[in-house]
Amino acid sequence: MGPFLPLLLFALALGASHASSPAEDYWHKVLPNTPMPSAVTDLLLHAVVADEKSGTAANVGKGGVNVTGKDTSVSVGYHGRPVNVNVNPYYSGPFLYNYAATKSQIQDPSVTLFFLEEDLHPGAKMTLHFIRTTIGATLLPRRAADSIPFSSAKLPAILSRLSIAPNSIEAKVMNKTLHECEEPAIDGETKYCATSVESMVDFSTSSLGTRNVRALSTAVGREGTPKQVYAISDVQELPSSKLVVCHGENYAYAVFYCHTTSAVAYKVSLVGKDGTKVEAVATCHTNTTGFNPEHVAFKVLDVKPGTVPVCHFLPQNDIVWSRNK
Numbered sequence: 001m002g003p004f005l006p007l008l009l010f011a012l013a014l015g016a017s018h019a020s021s022p023a024e025d026y027w028h029k030v031l032p033n034t035p036m037p038s039a040v041t042d043l044l045l046h047a048v049v050a051d052e053k054s055g056t057a058a059n060v061g062k063g064g065v066n067v068t069g070k071d072t073s074v075s076v077g078y079h080g081r082p083v084n085v086n087v088n089p090y091y092s093g094p095f096l097y098n099y100a101a102t103k104s105q106i107q108d109p110s111v112t113l114f115f116l117e118e119d120l121h122p123g124a125k126m127t128l129h130f131i132r133t134t135i136g137a138t139l140l141p142r143r144a145a146d147s148i149p150f151s152s153a154k155l156p157a158i159l160s161r162l163s164i165a166p167n168s169i170e171a172k173v174m175n176k177t178l179h180e181c182e183e184p185a186i187d188g189e190t191k192y193c194a195t196s197v198e199s200m201v202d203f204s205t206s207s208l209g210t211r212n213v214r215a216l217s218t219a220v221g222r223e224g225t226p227k228q229v230y231a232i233s234d235v236q237e238l239p240s241s242k243l244v245v246c247h248g249e250n251y252a253y254a255v256f257y258c259h260t261t262s263a264v265a266y267k268v269s270l271v272g273k274d275g276t277k278v279e280a281v282a283t284c285h286t287n288t289t290g291f292n293p294e295h296v297a298f299k300v301l302d303v304k305p306g307t308v309p310v311c312h313f314l315p316q317n318d319i320v321w322s323r324n325k
Contacts (some may be wrong), residue, residue, distance in 0.1 A: 021047040022141040023197035030201055030210055039217035039319050040197060043254050047139040102296070113313040114297045117284045120266060120311060122232055128270075129227035130220050130278060132316050137254040145195035145253070152178040162252050173250045180249075181257060187290040191259040194246065200256050204244040204321040207260050212324040214238075216267065218316050221277040230278065234269040240322040245283060248317025256319070262287060265320050268313070281320045284311035 021044055027036060036044075113128055149158055155175055156166065164170050181193035190207070194200035205213065216238075243265055246258040263283045270278040289306035291297070297310045314320065 021139070022143070023047060023139060026142075026198045027201060030205060031213060031215075034213050034215055037215045037217035037319050038219045039248065039317050040215070042316075043137065043139040043197070046137065046254075048141055048144060113315070114300045115311050115313075116301055116303075117264075117309040117311050120232070120235055120268070120282065120284075122234060124232045125229050126232070126270075127227065128230050128313065130218065130225060130280070130313070130316065132248075137248070137251070139254045140196055142196040142198040145199070148195075150178070150181075150193070150195055152182060158252075164252065170252065174252060177249045177251050177255065177257075181255075185259060188287070189259050189261055191257070193249070194256040194258055195253070197254075200246055200258060200319075203258050204246070207244050208240075208242065208321055208323050213321065214324060215319050215321050216265075216281045217319045218278065218280045218314050220316060225272060225274070225276045228273045228276075230270040230272050232268060232270050234267075236267040238265040238267065238320075238322045239324055240265075242323065243283065244321040245314075246319045246321070248315070261285065264309070265322055281314045281318075282311055283314065283320060284309040 023040075024036075024044060024047075027034075027040070113130075115126060119126070148161065152175060155171070155178060158164075158174070159166050159171055164174070177193075185191040192199075192203045194203055204215075241262060241264060243261050243263050244258055245261055245263075246256040249255040249257050261283070263285045266282045266284070268278075268280045268282050270280055272278065285291075286309045287306070288297075288310050291305045291310075293305050297312070298304060301310065303310070
């Protein structure tokens with residue numbers, strides 16, 4: 001896994017012992033009764049902090065992220081240290097259903113976490129590998145993220161602005177993500193690539209509303225767990241059939257590939273062979289007729305599109321949004 005060149009994070013020193021991020025403030029304003037899932041709270045550890053009320057602006061320029069404003073002082077790095085943002089080139093985006101299976105997915109199908117709905121019940125055992133799709137991604141406030149182009153046509157300008165070598169692995173991964181974000185949505189779905197938590201909240205609530213909304217992500221009891229056998233101890237179906245699912249993407253900063261989908265979601269408790277406890281989120285797609293028949297799910301499960309629901313667990317960076325009835 002090759003690291004992106006460090007994005008220099010400039011945190012404001014405003015005399016207070018703690019300053020919440022714009023993403024955190026926006027979340028609590030729009031969704032005061034919706035707890036943040038771990039996928040978001042983990043990102044907040046790598047957030048650029050900006051104070052909108054004091055006239056502070058967060059801008060991204062060549063070489064990193066700059067926070068500027070009147071009557072402020074700045075320090076370089078997250079808690080005084082530069083932050084390295086890494087990509088996971090072995091993760092091939094298996095939840096984009098208009099793509100055919102890649103060689104790596106076929107070689108290690110356990111990484112994709114697919115299964116049949118009939119196998120989702122207490123006592124069932126599955127061999128799984130829970131992974132993070134992105135590693136230490138830097139979370140930008142909406143103002144900073146919106147100041148950076150997000151288009152494959154403008155990739156050279158993006159790479160120059162972020163001081164990323166054009167021929168690097170990081171540049172190739174970013175190009176892949178941009179093209180995936182620009183692909184048309186599957187029939188019956190809408191999609192959007194959110195470059196900030198604020199824009200992810202807006203897209204999700206535009207479909208689900210702001211009342212009685214829940215956001216869930218998979219939580220693993222310990223980091224770096226191996227591929228192993230897990231036993232399911234409990235299964236709870238979420239009440240809503242209309243979902244928004246946001247997948248963490250590989251990019252120079254936090255990006256979520258979000259799409260609406262008609263599916264069934266579950267909260268699943270599992271225990272690994274080594275004792276690791278997992279509170280996982282799983283979704284089952286009931287209508288797969290528009291999916292690519294060469295997609296890895298059909299290769300792994302040996303079924304055809306439109307025949308049976310296709311299910312999968314979500315990695316730790318992904319979020320399922322639903323409504324409580």
